[in-house]
Amino acid sequence: MAQQTGSFSHTGLTPQRWLAAVGFYLAVGVWIIVPGCWTVAQAFKQPRDVHSLRWIPWLEYQPTLASWRETLADPQLRRTLRNSVIVSVGATTLALLLGCPAAYALARFRLRPLGAEDTLLVFLSQRFLPPVVVAVPLALMAQRVGLYDRLVALIVVHTAFVLPLVVLITRSAFLDVPPELEQAARLDGCTMVGAFVRVALPLAAPGVAAAGLIAFGFSWNEFVAALMLTQYRAQTLPLFVASSEDTWGLDMGRVAVRCLIAVLPPLAAGVAVQRFFIRGLTLGAVKG
Amino acid sequence: MRTLRGYLWVAPALVWTLAIxxxxxxxxxxxxxxxxxxxxxxxxxRLRWVGFENFARFVADDQLLHSVWWTVGVACTAVVLEVVLGLALALAAWSLTGRAARVAGGLLTMPMLMAPVAVAYLATTVFAQDVGLINGSLARWLGVPPERLPNWRSDPVWATVAILLVEVWQWTPFCFAVLLAGLASQPSELYEAARIDGAAGWSLLRHVTLPLLRPVLVVVVLIRLVESLKLFDVPYGLTRGGPGTATQSYSMWIKEIGLTRYDVGLASAMGLLLLVVLASSGTMALWLSKRARSVTQG
Structure with missing residues (x-):
């Protein structure tokens, strides 16, 4: 979180500040704590307690790992979990391999006729393409060439989806590295590629790592393309979460477990890189 | 030579992105x-050139037109609520300092990291008719009789409200985080000057804070509008477009028409219309974000 220099911060404990504090913490409680506790409690309840508003373990209900055991034993969960890991890690790796050199060039070289800023805009504009518009033709093509329901197709598509974010974030990381260090390396006989790999890349490593984690989260959460390009073998975790039988009011314990499994990896990755996340989502408009 | 080599570095990523x-x-x-x-x-x-026939079929279909108004309505309502709530939360958090406020702010940004479809699916347990968090609490704490509880599932209006609530829950934190970052990057000298001139409280907010924040606000609104018009995951996970097709969003129709009915012409016409709308608002967002960048980072 950015450093806060509030408009009221010099005036001590004014009524406005009290109001702001109470309102803010109350909002966080209602927004995050209540649904969070509800979900976690549901995941550890027995089927007979799931349909009741019981919150406190041991006092109000006897916690159990039954829902977890049942869900983790489900072969389709294991398959989709494995697929999700393969697709997200694969797409992230590819996007970093392709995106870092591009971002470095956009940060350092003079490009013509299209300048660095405008080339960056070409990347960023991809974020406005509605996923259905891309995914419906891709699914029709994939069905024709035998790539339907294959992990490879999903990796290729997800790589393209996350590349703009990777380029945007790593470019600003390279811009923060002073170019003098690479110039010194060049004078000592380093090639351009050598200066990039040995000097710029290690110095920009935090930004590159952040880009990787954000790309991982995006690919992990992606639903529309995964829905249209897969049927069974290559299904990813969000599809498994959504594809299940009618669950309104039924089996709420297992719903909670599935969602927790789907939600936790990107949460863990995202909390570490929050400020980069904001920069990526606003197309670089806000530094965060 | 130098420019050509520069493009060699960019080309793989650019070609990959553009190809897809x-x-x-x-x-x-x-x-x-x-x-x-x-x-x-x-x-x-055989495929033949038919001019605007596919578009004409789209305009003649009441169900599809309903989904246009429904999607636009949900998107606009969601964006207004998200930005207003996000701004209020950001202003509140901005006036707070210390570890507790930072932790609370971090907690508040968690929803936007989650898979929307998982959030929607989880919401089915919150909105479940008799046993969900909301209806269960209404019955238990407020004593609402069962027949007067909101029917989240079979009433199109309440189903729409449920989708709206999930959207707002997930994306208000985004507006909050971006606006807070925008507030934090405002120059403090201006506040010193305004305070010396006797500005405080509401007048400080109205005449200094909000005008300074405007470029960031505009970008947030446009980005959220573009994203909301793509609405797909949440209705899919929460209502499956039901009851009937009352909450089937525009994007969900494109998928169904293109990949279930294999009416590629109609799906393409609808996709093209969506693309034109999003591309024009997106271009505006990019252009404005370039300007905002020079304001917030200059």
Missing amino acids: SLGPTLYMVVHAFLAPRFDPAAGRP
Whole structure:
């Protein structure tokens, strides 16, 4: 979180500040704590307690790992979990391999006729393409060439989806590295590629790592393309979460477990890189 | 030479991105004007140029038009609520200092990291009719009789409200985080000067804070509007478009028409329309974000 220099911060404990504090913490409680506790409690309840508003373990209900055991034993969960890991890690790796050199060039070289800023805009504009518009033709093509329901197709598509974010974030990381260090390396006989790999890349490593984690989260959460390009073998975790039988009011314990499994990896990755996340989502408009 | 080499570094990423985005887009643009017609010479249907026939079929379909207004309505309502709530939360958090406020702010940004479809699916347990968090609490704490509890599932209006609530829950934190970052990057000298001039409280907010924040606000609104018009995951996970097709969003229709009915012409025409709307608002967002960048980072 950015450093806060509030408009009221010099005036001590004014009524406005009290109001702001109470309102803010109350909002966080209602927004995050209540649904969070509800979900976690549901995941550890027995089927007979799931349909009741019981919150406190041991006092109000006897916690159990039954829902977890049942869900983790489900072969389709294991398959989709494995697929999700393969697709997200694969797409992230590819996007970093392709995106870092591009971002470095956009940060350092003079490009013509299209300048660095405008080339960056070409990347960023991809974020406005509605996923259905891309995914419906891709699914029709994939069905024709035998790539339907294959992990490879999903990796290729997800790589393209996350590349703009990777380029945007790593470019600003390279811009923060002073170019003098690479110039010194060049004078000592380093090639351009050598200066990039040995000097710029290690110095920009935090930004590159952040880009990787954000790309991982995006690919992990992606639903529309995964829905249209897969049927069974290559299904990813969000599809498994959504594809299940009618669950309104039924089996709420297992719903909670599935969602927790789907939600936790990107949460863990995202909390570490929050400020980069904001920069990526606003197309670089806000530094965060 | 130097410029050519620069492009060699950029080319792989650029080609990959454009191949996956431009290829399918061109496919859609072309197929929007094609439809299968029986060809007596070949003895089977063939794709023929049909002009705007696919668009005419779209405009004549009441269900599809309903989804247009429904999607636009949900998107606009959601964006207004998200930005207003996000701004209020950001202003509140901005006036707080210390570890507790930072932790609370971090907690508040968690929803936007979650898979929307998982959030929607989880919400089915919150909105469940008799046993969900909301209806269960209404019955228990407020004593609402069962027949007067909101029918989240079979009433189109309440189903829409549920989708709206999930959207707002997930994306208000985004507006909060971006606006807070925008507030934090404002120059403090201006506040010193305004305070010396006797500005405080509301007048400080109205005449200094909000005008300074305007470029960031505009970008947030546009980005959220573009994203909301793509609405797909949440209705899919929460209502499956039901009851009936009352909450089937525009994007969900494109998927169903293109991949279930295989009416590629109609799906392409609808996709093209969505693309035009999003591309124009997106271009505006990019142009404004370039300007905002020079304001917030200059």
